[in-house]
Structure formats: C-alpha cells, structure tokens
Amino acid sequence: MGEILPFRPPVPAQFGRCPQCGGATGVMNIGKSHWVYCKVDRTKWFVGCSLIARSKHEGPAQWLANSQRLAGFREVSPAGGSSINHDRLKQTE
Numbered sequence: 001m002g003e004i005l006p007f008r009p010p011v012p013a014q015f016g017r018c019p020q021c022g023g024a025t026g027v028m029n030i031g032k033s034h035w036v037y038c039k040v041d042r043t044k045w046f047v048g049c050s051l052i053a054r055s056k057h058e059g060p061a062q063w064l065a066n067s068q069r070l071a072g073f074r075e076v077s078p079a080g081g082s083s084i085n086h087d088r089l090k091q092t093e
C-alpha cells in the first residue's frame with residue numbers, strides 16, 4: 001500500500017475548496033481522474049480528468065490505494081471552483 005502522494009500545495013483555486021472549512025489538503029489521482037480532498041473533514045470532490053501531469057510514481061497500484069483512501073471520504077460539492085458539472089453530486093444529497 002503506497003502512501004498518498006499529495007499534490008504540492010496550494011491546491012489551485014479553480015479546484016474549489018472544502019465547503020466545511022474552506023481548505024483543501026491535496027489532490028489524489030485515480031487514473032486520469034483528479035479528486036481534491038480535505039483530510040480534516042474527510043470530504044472529497046471530483047475536479048476533472050487529465051488536468052495534471054501525472055507522476056511517474058503513479059500506476060494502477062497507487063490509484064487503487066488512492067481510491068481505497070477516498071472511499072472513506074464524503075463526496076461533497078466544493079465551495080468556489082470552476083465550472084464542473086455537479087449534477088451527479090446533487091442527486092446523492
């Protein structure tokens with residue numbers, strides 16, 4: 001199990017911020033998908049695909065580890081951020 005490889009802070013403002021605390025701990029990649037997460041509130045939100053050059057350290061094992069970590073986080077709509085379609089998120093609220 002690899003450790004989380006955080007996107008070096010600060011997380012870009014267009015990725016939005018945690019609706020609970022206004023923070024953003026980092027970005028985790030699962031394949032081409034990027035998720036920003038807040039480890040304080042255990043929230044996560046999807047920011048898009050193929051926006052960030054992926055690390056050479058990443059691969060299926062890392063993505064699996066990331067997805068398992070994120071599985072315990074609550075999916076939320078971020079505060080601020082860009083024009084991501086959150087319709088899918090709203091259906092779960």
Ligand SMILES: [Zn+2]
Nearest residue numbers: 018021038041
């Ligand atoms: Zn938070």
